[in-house]
Amino acid sequence: MKALIIAAGEGKRIRDVSGELPKPLTPLLGLSLIERIILSAKSAGINDFVIVLGYKGDKIREKLGDGSRYGVSIEYVENKEWKKGNGLSVLSAKNKLSENFVLLMSDHLFDPDVLRELKKKKLAGADGILVIDRKKRDYIDLEDATKVRIRDDIIVDIGKNLDEFDGIDCGIFLLSDKIFDALEESLKRGDDTLSGGVRVLAEKRKMKYMDIGNKFWIDVDTKESLKVAEKHLLDSLIKPTDGAVSKYINRKISIPISKILVNTRISPNAVSILSFLISLLSAFLFSFGQWLYIALAGLLAQISSIIDGCDGEIARLKFQESRYGAWMDSVLDRYADALVILGMIYGYWISHPDITIWIWGFFSVVGSLLNSYTAIKYDQVIKERKRKFRFGRDIRMFIIMLGGVLNQVFVTLVVLAIITNFENIRRIIVLSSKE
């Protein structure tokens, strides 16, 4: 299925942010708005795009090229009459679209799940489905928004000036090529907007809707709405599986760092390796066995744990997630865990040459590594249910940081050995009752 993206308008209201750039190229967390639209659609399974250009179209074409940089294919259509209604932009792509297609706005950001759901819908006799929002959201400019009225499963009216309305047009459509006839009919009536065309279909009871529900969308047309979009994207980086230390401490530091790093060329894998190197340094400092070194080592372990959040955050913000990247990061984390514990054992043993520390250290490392081993299965089974508490790496590293700062290496390893292995036994028992 192809996606048609309208990127022809001037977007005067956001000029103070976009400056000389056309609105679709307004930057947001390392990507321009239109790149976010393309990559969101790609993650929902769309690989072929038709983009309608108008105002400063050359700059957009220069930026996006043929799409190969994004792993998609892009064709362009020029709408010379971009100053008129946006219906003309849709009409200008008529020859490029023969089958059902998705229509998107270059400035309407959305959760890719919305498009995944829309793509699965069947037109079933209708000529289009429009995604609408029935919730009140305080960041929607109701005056400027396009409203719709619905009855049963269809749209009965659409426009900016409806007195009563049931929802807001989210600018995301699934359409058959009948939309082009409808736009031409609307043109004859003197209305050159996309809403005009939709109204023609609505009159024939051929326009259905899909409620966006709780999923996010936003029409970015002012500096304020850009801020709202940025805040939403950053907040969504906190995962439901995050442990307490991760949620309340690490993310509060890693997210602002990621916000800066997305604007650089630093890749998520490079950040994984940086975090690993910081752990190595922590392990090395622990091995000296003296308090100032140990305190610094503990802090570095915690810093490494924080930085370890950034790789996934940058990957998600820039649509660079890969299963290999996540896996490689997890293997590096396991080696980092082991080496930090080895550094702790060795440093303590130099000044307390008793074998006991090696045995506790041994059980700490076994328990820690098997925490991660059992988590793979445990998280699969338990993921649906809400968990109050998740024991994971964030907490282990926090304990190591405390142990380092307080100069309590022995106690730390005893505590780690006990709680990590206890947690593994607990998981074996919990899962046995789920069988």
Added chain:
Amino acid sequence: MKALIIAAGEGKRIRDVSGELPKPLTPLLGLSLIERIILSAKSAGINDFVIVLGYKGDKIREKLGDGSRYGVSIEYVENKEWKKGNGLSVLSAKNKLSENFVLLMSDHLFDPDVLRELKKKKLAGADGILVIDRKKRDYIDLEDATKVRIRDDIIVDIGKNLDEFDGIDCGIFLLSDKIFDALEESLKRGDDTLSGGVRVLAEKRKMKYMDIGNKFWIDVDTKESLKVAEKHLLDSLIKPTDGAVSKYINRKISIPISKILVNTRISPNAVSILSFLISLLSAFLFSFGQWLYIALAGLLAQISSIIDGCDGEIARLKFQESRYGAWMDSVLDRYADALVILGMIYGYWISHPDITIWIWGFFSVVGSLLNSYTAIKYDQVIKERKRKFRFGRDIRMFIIMLGGVLNQVFVTLVVLAIITNFENIRRIIVLSSKE
């Protein structure tokens, strides 16, 4: 979908094995033939059974009950005329079957994948699909077998006495209730066999076929065919992912042990725990640090590794596989790995009180545990491709056995530390090129 199982016949030819029991209750590796049919069908997603009883039907009913013991539901039908043709057995279940159903013979064993594939087929206008075998298999008694002739996608003739034929009837059918009319028509013609009914459908070009391909099936009606079935089931326990030590040494011992254990009440989980306890004993003996103890410890590690194969084997032979069981076994294996290495380190350290052994031992345990951690992902990605060599627990335990017998604990830990961590790095590199 329901399955109809014909279990009415006398089965004279297998009497020397089954003795007083009716043929469907002939034991094979811990389960009777009819239990294998029911559990194979269950694993292909069938939960409702109708069983036609005849010769010594009470014994079968007594054994199987209402099916709840197997997690299925079983209804029974009596065919008083079981001495006559088997078409009457099918006909006697007419009132129990209103929709399409699967027809199975209580003595025709098959790979559950055959039924999974058959269930997905659509009758698409036909009244039945018969699974046929177009390969030559030396254990098929061609004289006694029912043959079929095919043209395009349908069966054109069926019977024991066809001069020319294209395949053998495997006794596995997907049928609509039209089979009952066909059986009645065949009866009028004086033929009371199931083949007679199938021939009526074949004449109307309403009987399709599905080729069983390379998948296993066997009609167990003699002592010899029972032996063939047993050999096939045992051979299938060798997994394509088995490592070299597992394939050429461990399985050769574990399979004969499992062959005995399936006839006891010992559960797969009990065997997992037994294997774990043997590892604990191995770890304990290693910790003494003297050669005879160490040699015995090495042998016990290898014995534990062999016994560790039996739990999965018994589970597969008795349809008791569970994802939890496999996972719990793998977590116990990881603890066993760690404790055996700890025993080795400690035993060596007593007589050579130098910290070096602890460091090598530390890297051995980290490498070993992370071998299993990286294998989860690695085996997923690499499973389709044929592998010449798989580095896994079987090889690690074999190295530990050699190290114990040869009294070379230090060298063993150095070797383990190097090859396990080298293998992890290799996997990271191999998978990075697969992304």
